[in-house]
Amino acid sequence: MTECEKCNGVGWYEVPNYRLECIERVECIDCLLENQFQDHLKLELSQLLCNASPQKLAQIVAELVVNSVNRNENDDLERIEGIIHTKNLMNALALGDTYSR
Numbered sequence: 001m002t003e004c005e006k007c008n009g010v011g012w013y014e015v016p017n018y019r020l021e022c023i024e025r026v027e028c029i030d031c032l033l034e035n036q037f038q039d040h041l042k043l044e045l046s047q048l049l050c051n052a053s054p055q056k057l058a059q060i061v062a063e064l065v066v067n068s069v070n071r072n073e074n075d076d077l078e079r080i081e082g083i084i085h086t087k088n089l090m091n092a093l094a095l096g097d098t099y100s101r
């Protein structure tokens with residue numbers, strides 16, 4: 001994904017208002033629309049995925065989490081081992097949630 005040229009991914013940018021002689025913050029419509037589009041995709045895709053089996057979904061999430069942790073040099077695969085050994089579902093879901101962002 002390329003960074004927005006208008007706001008550099010910040011979500012707003014500054015434009016000079018010559019009449020009031022000040023700098024105004026303007027919300028970036030491009031990014032707003034892009035975010036709305038992505039939210040729409042997430043909702044529609046999750047509704048479609050509701051029809052898949054829990055086993056298949058769990059397998060996909062597990063793969064995503066392990067690959068993401070492995071790619072993150074600040075994280076450690078042993079963290080996942082710990083979660084598995086303690087059967088800590090809450091932590092497993094929290095880990096997936098963190099990496100989904």
Ligand SMILES: [Zn+2]
Nearest residue numbers: 004007028031
């Ligand atoms: Zn933007």
